[in-house]
Amino acid sequence: MSSSNQDDEIFKALSSPVRRRILDALKDHPQTTKQLCSLFDGLDRCTVMQHLKVLEGAELVIARREGRERWNHMNPLPIKAIHDRWIGPYAARAVDLLDRLRSDLET
């Protein structure tokens, strides 16, 4: 997959509020598909699985099967790549300071 196509997949995956919430749920620890479905009880299992498929296509989620369960892990590398593309390690400190300044001004 070319880098530009992969970017398209990533930003398409992140364009959905439900998919962003799935990533929120996976941020701290992996979850089985069943556990995820119980978190999104307004959505049927099939819809949750379709969203997971889009996230997998973008490599934002990596799934591992263990016995009868499917464990979904968040892959942070595409998120890091977004940060590195427009901020990068050298500007990160300056942006941290700017963020703190904004936060101080808002409170």
Added chain:
Amino acid sequence: MSSSNQDDEIFKALSSPVRRRILDALKDHPQTTKQLCSLFDGLDRCTVMQHLKVLEGAELVIARREGRERWNHMNPLPIKAIHDRWIGPYAARAVDLLDRLRSDLET
């Protein structure tokens, strides 16, 4: 603007390859709208300005008028917010190590 609506604006803005390339062009230094148009000579001025308007709506670009020129600055804070939402300062080092491991394995 609620946080969720603002997220929608940001990811909608980033979903376009042209808008991502505009941010690439603004990453290191601000540019006038005229300079940006000359970088994207396959697009007419009106199209470039429409893309800039979407980026401004998402607060990814901040424009300042100086005399007859309009200077477009990239605002890195929404990009930092994406990183902080799913990686955050505590996990950043672990993700750096993971990224280096991936890069070593690929070369």
